[in-house]
Amino acid sequence: MLPLSLINVAKSKALKTVITVIIIVILLLIVWKLYQKAKKSIDEAIEQKRNQKALEKLNATNSNDPGGNIVSNAQTFTIPEYKQMADDLFKAMDGLGTDEETILKTISKLKTKADWNRLKQAYGTRKIRALGYGFNGTLLPSLKSELSNFGEPDFNDYDINVVLHLNNILSRFGEKI
Numbered sequence: 001m002l003p004l005s006l007i008n009v010a011k012s013k014a015l016k017t018v019i020t021v022i023i024i025v026i027l028l029l030i031v032w033k034l035y036q037k038a039k040k041s042i043d044e045a046i047e048q049k050r051n052q053k054a055l056e057k058l059n060a061t062n063s064n065d066p067g068g069n070i071v072s073n074a075q076t077f078t079i080p081e082y083k084q085m086a087d088d089l090f091k092a093m094d095g096l097g098t099d100e101e102t103i104l105k106t107i108s109k110l111k112t113k114a115d116w117n118r119l120k121q122a123y124g125t126r127k128i129r130a131l132g133y134g135f136n137g138t139l140l141p142s143l144k145s146e147l148s149n150f151g152e153p154d155f156n157d158y159d160i161n162v163v164l165h166l167n168n169i170l171s172r173f174g175e176k177i
């Protein structure tokens, strides 16, 4: 049998080992947390730098365009604004007749192809009603349908001008009615 003092020494040695292990584990956790925190701020800084570069590139593209048009593919409106424009266009087409002025005014606001795509997306598919007539479709075919008296016997000069003006704007986005 071991003397009592030896048992105590062994016990205290085991205790010391346990405490040392616990301290090492705690230190490792602290180092890990610090590493994660540092990594996060480095990632954020990289992301910020990347966004800044993208913005600079966009501004450079815009200012390089001799026509003054924004040729980049950035969205220049908010989602609610696209929805408002889609609603305005729908109201301009729904029912008897067509509010050509609102159509031109609304489409003229668009600056980029992304704007046009977002507007089409916001419009989705809607049903335009008129007496004994209904047109269910996406934005471009709906505009075409509303202004379809162009080229027909009952067309008037105003409609021709509207269509020409509209196609002039849409040509910037590679489309026409």
Ligand SMILES: [Ca+2]
Binding pocket: 092, 093, 094, 095, 096, 097, 098, 128, 129, 130, 146
């Ligand atoms: Ca109509």
